[in-house]
Amino acid sequence: MGRPRSGRSGVPVRDDTEGNTVVNEALKELLDLLDLEQIELDIFRGRSPEERIQRVFGGQVAAQALVAAGRTVPKDRNVHSLHAYFIRPGDPSVPIVYNVERLRDGRSFTTRRVVAVQHGKAIFTMSASFHVLEEGVEHQALVAPQVPAPETLPTVQERMAELLGDHPEMREMLARPRPVEARYASPLTWEAYHDPELRSAKTNVWFRYDADLPDDPLLHVVLAAYASDFTLVDTILLSHGMAWGLSNVMGASLDHAMWFHRPFRADDWLLYAQESPWSAGARGLARGEMYTASGELVVSVVQEAMVRLTK
Incomplete structure (x- = not known):
C-alpha cells in the first residue's frame, strides 16, 4: 500500500480493502489533544x-x-x-x-x-x-527479532474475542476506537494467564498510526512516546502469567526514558521489541527497542513501573 491520503476536512484517512474511505476519529481526537x-x-x-x-x-x-x-x-x-x-x-x-x-x-x-x-x-x-x-560514525549492534509481518497477524480485538468470555467491561473497552493499530507477534497477557507455557519475559508488538500524518518530525516522535507506554508494563506481567482484569494486581508507570536514534514515521509499521529483565519489591523494569520494517533501530525505551499485588 502506498502513502495514505488526507480527507478534505483534514481528518486522517486510509482506504479499506474495498476502496472505501475510513475516518479514524480516535486518532483525530488524539491529534486535537496534542494541539x-x-x-x-x-x-x-x-x-x-x-x-x-x-x-x-x-x-x-x-x-x-x-x-x-x-x-x-x-x-x-x-x-x-x-x-x-x-x-x-x-x-x-x-x-x-x-x-x-x-x-x-x-x-x-x-x-x-x-x-x-x-x-x-x-x-x-x-x-x-x-x-x-x-554527521558522525554509525553502527547498529542490535538486530530486530525475526517475527511474522504485521499484515499476516490478527488484530488485538480478534485475538481477545475468544478470551473475553463474560467480561462485558473488557469487551466494551476493547471495542472502543483506538488511535494506534497494534498486532502482537507474541502471547498476550490474557493468553499467558490461561496457559503457563506462554509465559515469557519478552513481547514483540507491531504498531502504527493508521492514517496519513504530516511530515513534522516532532509529531512522529511525540506519537511514538504516546504509544511507548501502552505495553511495557504488560511485559512485566507476562513474565508471571498475570493480566489486567484477571489478576489481583495494580500498576503504574514510575519513570520513563527514551532515546530517538534516527528519523522515522509513526504512520509506518514499527516493531516494538520489549523485555522485562527484573521485578521485585512491588517494582518492575522493562525496556524496549523500536525498529522499522527494514530493521533499522530508531528508538530505545526504558521504564520502571509499580506492580503491586492487591488483596
Whole structure:
C-alpha cells in the first residue's frame, strides 16, 4: 500500500480493502489533544479525552509535555532523548498546565525541563534534549527479532474475542476506537494467564498510526512516546502469567526514558521489541527497542513501573 491520503476536512484517512474511505476519529481526537493551548510564554494547557477513566494515561502526559517543550525549540533541532517521572495520578476532569523551563540553548544542543501541574501540584516532570542533525560514525549492534509481518497477524480485538468470555467491561473497552493499530507477534497477557507455557519475559508488538500524518518530525516522535507506554508494563506481567482484569494486581508507570536514534514515521509499521529483565519489591523494569520494517533501530525505551499485588 502506498502513502495514505488526507480527507478534505483534514481528518486522517486510509482506504479499506474495498476502496472505501475510513475516518479514524480516535486518532483525530488524539491529534486535537496534542494541539496544546499556549496561555503565556513557555506555559501551555492540555486536556484529556472525555472518557470514564480514573486517571490520565501516562503516554498522553508524556506526549503533551514533549509537544510543550518542542514549541520552544528552533525547528532545526530534533528531540534525541527524554527522561520523565510520573509523580501523581493525573485528573482527567481538569486541564493540565505545562510549564517549560529553558535550561540551555547551545550551538548544537538545546535542553528543556517541563513540569505538568494540576490542582497546584506537579504530577509529572520531564527533561528533554534536542540536537542539530550532524554527521558522525554509525553502527547498529542490535538486530530486530525475526517475527511474522504485521499484515499476516490478527488484530488485538480478534485475538481477545475468544478470551473475553463474560467480561462485558473488557469487551466494551476493547471495542472502543483506538488511535494506534497494534498486532502482537507474541502471547498476550490474557493468553499467558490461561496457559503457563506462554509465559515469557519478552513481547514483540507491531504498531502504527493508521492514517496519513504530516511530515513534522516532532509529531512522529511525540506519537511514538504516546504509544511507548501502552505495553511495557504488560511485559512485566507476562513474565508471571498475570493480566489486567484477571489478576489481583495494580500498576503504574514510575519513570520513563527514551532515546530517538534516527528519523522515522509513526504512520509506518514499527516493531516494538520489549523485555522485562527484573521485578521485585512491588517494582518492575522493562525496556524496549523500536525498529522499522527494514530493521533499522530508531528508538530505545526504558521504564520502571509499580506492580503491586492487591488483596
